[in-house]
Amino acid sequence: MAEWLFEDGIGEQRAALIGDDGQILRARIAVDGAGPQPGLVAPARLIERGLARLDSGEEVALTRSAPGVTLGAAIRVEITRAAIPEVGRPKPPRGRITDAAPRPAPTLRERLIDAPVRVLRAHESDALEAAGWSEILEEARTGDIAFPGGMLRLWPTPAMTLFDVDGDPPLDTLAVRAATAVAAAIERHDIGGSIGIDFPTLAGRDARQAVAAAIDSALPQPFERTAVNGFGFLQIVRARTHPSMAELLRSDPVGAAARAILRQIERTPPTASNRFSLLPAVRASIEENRAWMAMLVQRTGRTPIFDA
Incomplete structure (x- = not known):
């Protein structure tokens, strides 16, 4: 089970x-x-049509306009999607105006x-x-996802998450195996929104339909998809409430590495060495976060020594 x-x-x-x-x-x-997470209901003010500012200071893009609500009016907003990190222009949290009572996000x-x-x-x-936690993090960081007879390459972009398929012929069989691997990766890495998959170019309608059927069989509903076109491209659209694992790790690689090191230090036996060699940026990230350091000392009973 x-x-x-x-x-x-x-x-x-x-x-x-x-x-x-x-x-x-x-x-x-x-x-x-x-930042604000899905399920949060919080007081806010309407600052533009389609944009609210929570009383805690964060701006939230509204999924629907607010007819009859004047600018500056007090409202309550329910967060429906967390902020999505992007290079240069992060997408703010998304929400909707609601009459529900304030509540924290789950x-x-x-x-x-x-x-x-x-x-x-x-x-x-x-x-x-x-169970393979480090391997999953490595998949998210590098985008390289192996499957029998082939390799997926994963790229989060501002427009959509893209998968490219490489592998050994015959291409019809490769594409079906890749479809199953892509479906598993989408679930594993919490990928939502628009997803594009570049399969090998397949000759024949039956081969393309077999790939689409493999997606339908392996990926849990709800989602929508296109057919595989003549160039081997298929698009999937799923609900999106959080950044994917790849977006989380790639948007802040130093922070992600620091938190992974903290996990390692916390699990170091008391009899083992208390000295740890870290990259300078990772060391600075940990040492500058007083809450992290205080919690680490509380949980382990000792203050780690970091070597450059």
């Missing part, structure tokens, strides 16, 4: 849905201080409702790593 593994880490919370084969089906990270732990949850502790054996 599938179960969620959950860690309340320093600087982030982590979760992975583990299948019956012990592999990670879904990986999720919630970074502390990432935490990552509270969102894990479709399978039993096992909370992991730092002094226990590392079940998350045993």
Whole structure:
């Protein structure tokens, strides 16, 4: 039976849905201080048509205009999508005007409702790593995702998330295997919004329909898709509430590396060395965050020594 593994880490919370084969089906990270999250209902003011500012200061793009609401009026906003990091121009959180009572956003732990949850502790054996957590992070960072007989390459772009398919012939068989691998990667890395897949050019309608059928079979609903066109391209559209794992890790690689190191330090046995060699930027990120350092000392009972 599938179960969620959950860690309340320093600087982030982590979760992975583990299948019956012990592999990670879904990986999720919630970074502390990432701004308004889906489900939050908070007081705000309308500052432009289609734009509100929460009383806490963050701006929220409204999915619908606000007829009858004057600029500057007090409103309540429900967040429907978290901010999406992009180079140069991050997309702000998205929300809608609501009459609902104010409430906090559900935490990552509270969102894990479709399978039993096992909370992991730092002094226990590392079940998350045993399931392949580091490999999932590496997939998200590099975009290289291997599957039998081929390789996917994943790129988040401002317009859509793109997958490119490479591998060994025959191309019809390769494309079907790739379709199944793409569906698994979409679920594993929490990819929503518009998704484009560049399959090998396939000769014949039956081959293209087989690829589309593989997507339909492997990717859970709801989603919409196009057919595979004559150039091998297929587009999927899914609901999007959070950044994907790739967007999270690539938008702040130093912060992501720092939080991963904090996880490693927290799991270091008390009898092991307390010295750690870090890249200068990662070391600075940790040392400048007093809350991280205080929590690390509290959890481990000692202050780590960082070597350049």
